[in-house]
Amino acid sequence: MNKKIMSWSIVASFAGFLFGFDTVVISGADKALQILWDSSDFFHGSVVMAMALWGTVIGAIFGGIPTNKIGRKSTLLIIGVLFSISALGSSLANGPWVFAFFRFIGGLGIGASTIAAPAYISEIAPAKDRGRLVGLYQFNIVFGILSAFLSNYLLSDIGENAWRWMLGIQVFPSIVYTLLAFYIPESPRWLLTQSRTNEARVILDKINSKEDVQSVIDNVHEDNKNNSSDENIFMKKYRFPLILVFLIAAFNQLSGINAFLYYAPRIFGEAGLGAKTALLSSIGIGFINLIFTLIGVYLIDRLGRRKLMIFGSLGYIFSLTMVAVSFYLSWTGMAVPMFLFVFIASHAIGQGAVIWVFISEIFPNHLRASGQSFGSSVHWVLAAIIPSMVPILFSNFGVGNVFSFFAIMMVFQLAFVLFMMPETKGISLENMNANLNK
Template structure:
């Protein structure tokens, strides 16, 4: 159970980065508008909103990599996108490169809303699933809070370039997340449904459950549920 909590908390850090990334841009709003002397329309629709456009795309398309390469691998790429976005946004020299890096960060945000809850729900037991999935939601709000505090503490630290520190500091939790996410196992359900790899799925289930019998029962439950889903899909497609 402790391992399940640790894995869920690690994955839920994607929610922290979600909240942090969404709000941290507020500290750069006025400085970059003054720096690049853009119009109000361009600043609002293009620069400030680009991460949101990326979030829309990521949430709509996030199910594709989550299914094809797996929940874990998708979450690894989410962390990489966050990291690249943080560093790139902090170092950007023009509004176009800045918007590009914000956009790919937004894709990471959107994809995490699909992959993270799916992963947590698939490694948790029925009686703890609600609490563990809620960790992701909690971390979104926590990330928002920390972003406001971070912006306040970094205000004025770099003079006219303090906004670069505000955005760039996200690279620290993003890098930590990237390292930690490698330590979580692949989803047992994905291993069975998409890869038909019962051996690897059972190995993960043995780590989750206290005894092998419970692991075998859940393995069979996943297989039975997948069989029912396949029959239903064939029924409606035929």
């Protein structure tokens, strides 16, 4: 594999590290913030805990605009600035509304990153390696999650302001990422959609043979010729990819993954584990997530997207059902953590490895950012709603019933994969778009 493609992909995918870290670092401050500001379950869940997710929704809805207008690279730079401001501001906040404001800014960065980073990587990657290169974004998400769980554990005993250090430490990787993003080139496919052929050719010459360069340019120009710049993703010809994106994004959150990541220590506490053991079990979740994401990234261009989704769906159904049973029958000890380890492994090798790759593949070049914006918006609207309701749902319906609902949703996901989802492994972006958008 071309070293430049790999290095540029690694830098772009590091936005995923900030995404993962920012998403779950709040779990370590969960109960401390509720006690500090004496918040009700509703206010704590929907404002303090979920404000970053609402920012993510806005970032996902509107992140396609800068990604299309000013380019993938410039948007990636803006994302780094947003994460830096959010980490510093939330760590210094002196009240819940100021805290929520800075968490919202971080959410904007997360939402935009789910559009710009996968789009950038998919557009520089050769078809045969596209799955694992875009998969680097997911790997960095789970690496960020693990780092946040580990950081929270190490900082948990430093005093009453431990939560400030947990949140503030993200300033350092945010600044490093922003500096690195200055040195990656713009996406050549985006440049071609802007009729900046000479600039695109310079970049393509660095990563392709002369024959491949001209082939990419010709294919993108042909794709542009066949698709009007006035088109949008809601046209009849794009109905099938739109439905695919909607369903894969919705099922991702209907598994309960973000609800679990946000409230892992609380869920372990409900299962009877002590506070310190709960934090330690959260680190175990991070390690399992990382290991099985690596396996998923390794297999995605070998077995394909559909097979990984089938494996993941079956694992979801088993693990979520057993977590529900554990709460129904009041099993104590390590029963719930062990089944949740299976749950996180199933997510990592299935939805986790596939979602951002799949969404980045199935729309044509001129609509890729818009298609990803739609998919990310569906994903993050549900990711905001579900975790914000967790404290209330647990209190009113019981943990077992909540996990039973997630298990049923994963039966529907399995049906979607078996009967609707196409395989996209090894197909060039332009050829795939031609097949799907007939």
